[in-house]
Amino acid sequence: MPGRRSLFVLMALGFGFAFLYLPILAMIIYSFNASRLVTVWDAANSPTLAWYVELFQNAQIMESARLSFRIASLNATGAVILGTLAAFALERYRRFRGRALFGLLTTAPMVLPEVITGLSLLLLFVALQDVVPWLGGRGATTITIAHITFSMAYVIVVIQARLATVDRSLEEAAMDLGARPWKVFFVITLPLIMPAIASGWVLAFILSWDDLVITSFVSGPSSTTLPQLVFSKVRLGVSPDINALATILVLIVTVCVVVAGTYMVRLERRRARDAQAAFDPAS
């Protein structure tokens, strides 16, 4: 019975993963191609690291990469702080005035088209520039605010899911022993949701690092982030140094995700073991 069907499923899996990964693989291979025509393989001079050298010598790319890195880390930190508070409010305070609107405001940024979010934020910054002068000059500050606003929604999902699994009796025990709510949060809850906070931070960093559309609306002429620079380059067609850049970024992300994944699994196992040991009088 399973023969034909599992063959079909296997083929779909093979095709699906080939579809997902072959383009990335091709991009990596072409980054070592000496030819400026990217997809025409220059067998005589390839493989070469010439495009990588060119990439690191390109001051414009390096400058915008630094700017993107700064914005992304600032954004991730802000989004994690606000996102943790919001997740806590949604998960622990079941009833408060305006909760329905709050729920809508925390999920909408995830599903709305970026052109709408970007357009609306720009109109806000324009309206505010007479009232709050330091927002007037659009640049890193306005980009960071915009990124926090939309990446926060993703952070909330991650942290809320984790908060839902935290054993409430631990918090209640601490309360009964006289710990104040703030202390309970920092000593009990925070360590328990730390993995979610870490993955939320990484997620927010990547969302910001990668964003083009919202950034284009709220950025000023003096601030060009890496995606903006890449987009303006690739609109004119394929470009060999962008292949080199893409290869580096893909490798970094892959290493990070694999390391984070293994670390998280190990942390989880150790915690389970500790919990078991705590309840086991023999040990």
Add this chain to the structure above:
Amino acid sequence: MSSPAERLADGFRRLRRAGGGQLGRWFVIALPYLWLTIFFLVPFLIVLKIAFANIQLAMPPVEPVMIWTADKVLQLRLHFSNFAFVFGDELYIAAFLNSLKVAGISTLLALLLGYPMAYGIARAPGAWRNILFLLVVLPFFTSFLLRVYAWLGLLGRNGPINDLLLALGLRHEPLQMLQTDYAVYLGMVYSYLPFMVLPLYSAIEKLDLTLLEAAADLGCRPTKAFFTITLPLTQEGIFAGCLLVFIPAVGEYVIPALLGGPDTLMIGRVVWDEFFGNRDWPVASALAIVLLAILSGFVLLLQRVQAREREA
């Protein structure tokens, strides 16, 4: 019995605890609430306002909607001309319809590819399942822009796909693949496939296998069992996956801009062009409002599906 002093101290402690809790609670809710109100809710009201404004040659290029006249009367000047303009112009209507069409076809293609993949992952042996799952999630973490860009080289005139077609003798001259609607479908499915696979995976994984065994024992063919048991029981996942692909695809900008041709009309691109190209903020705002109205129905549907999924 405790002494009055002890009782008093205890009372104070309790009061402080409750008070601290109230204050903390207020702070925890208010901070993100305030942020989202200022940077998400208010901007929408501004878009709505600008959609009713007239264009002017200045910076910002819109006439004020609310004006204090000389005799201290607040005058509200709402112009419906932008909406009349949007609905009266065939180009905008075509852009909306085409966006829905492209998003719909892409969603269907993603479902046809994503369902068997999700099925395969959910039924894979333990260790494999985690690896395959990670492999689906991984592209989501790598740059969206660069993943779309990867297709520029592959689909190009002298890209590997055309090389292959020519070498096999299937074509005598390179096939024009870039700057077509097909390239946009491809880019959409490629970019949003993980969004389709993940909810499908969790729906299929939850499926009670004994139902399928019972059906097989009673002589039901696998194909029939799939259509009468597996498919209906995973329909929540199908809805969730389809909405998660469809909603962002309707307003997509990057994919049609990079892979589509000049005649690939999609609304995200039209809003962008109105704003950056024509600097017509009122019309861009009116378009955004109409797009929002179209999408809000789907967003509410998605919220309902996800709420039901959480309860299950």
